[in-house]
Amino acid sequence: MGSQDVKLISFWGSPFGYRVQWALKLKGIDHEYIEEDIFNKSNLLLQLNPVQKKVPVLVHHQKPVPESYIILEYIDETWKQSPLLPQQPYHRALARFWAKFAEEKILDAAWIAMCSSGEDKEKGVNIAREAAEKLEEEIKGKKFFGGESIGFLDIALGWISYWLPVWEEVGDMKILDPSKFPAITAWMSNFLNHPVIKDCLPPRDKMLVYFHSRREALSSSFHGWFKV
Structure with missing residues (x-):
């Protein structure tokens, strides 16, 4: 094609x-x-x-x-080759559930934490950490959320491996402490080292500059959701 x-x-x-x-x-x-x-x-x-x-x-x-x-x-x-979603309806439903959960509980909270300060930042960090604890249990003992190969949920959560560390640096905060989230940390490494993924990522230095500018622009109105 x-x-x-x-x-x-x-x-x-x-x-x-x-x-x-x-x-x-x-x-x-x-x-x-x-x-x-x-x-x-x-x-x-x-x-x-x-x-x-x-x-x-x-x-x-x-x-x-x-x-x-x-x-x-x-x-x-x-395109049926290399299926992303699990074959069983129940497992497909679970993948969709966790994708939605991470979007609403981790991504939104981490973005608010990066763009705010004081109690708002602390609240955002805590919400994201608590949600990440649930994901930690879900990924334990597995290379990828999809098992031995990358699937729908890995792609949905892929931002955690690359964008979240940038947001942590820009926002001067720590959500995923490797000592507290060893399974997620291992998954992040597996995901970023996948041949397809590692060659398809934006430059980190450019990301830092961009998100610093977004933080400055949104810091006075952090409640504007990050949906571009």
Whole structure:
């Protein structure tokens, strides 16, 4: 399949967009990547996703699919090779549950903690840590959440391995202490060292500069959710 059949509109620093890139690469799907300026949104993005006006958007045969989790499931249903979601309905439901849990309890709390100070920062860190304790139990004894190979939940939580340490540095905070989260720490290493993942990550130094600027811009109104 030629790349002209599959296009991804995204932003270089978006963990949501990288979920889609990882899924496409893991399945060996050739695609065209189109970089979007999320601060000066293009007519293309507004036409493809007029409801949310956000990246990422996957375009397959001129048909747009928005929202990273929806895109992941679309990819998995459309291209059957290297399945991402478990085969059993119950295990698929669990994968979706943990993905939603981490998004609502860890990602949002960590973002607020990075962009705030004082009690708000402390509260955000504590919420994220408590949620991470649940994930720690879930990953214990496993190489990946998907077992021996990367699956839907690993891709959904992949931001924890790379974005979260950057947010911790920018926000001068610590959510995942390796001594308290050894299983998650081991998973992070396994994920980042996977041949597909390690070659598909944004530059860390560029991330630090970008998120420092986002923190400064949002520090007075940290309640603005990070959804790009």
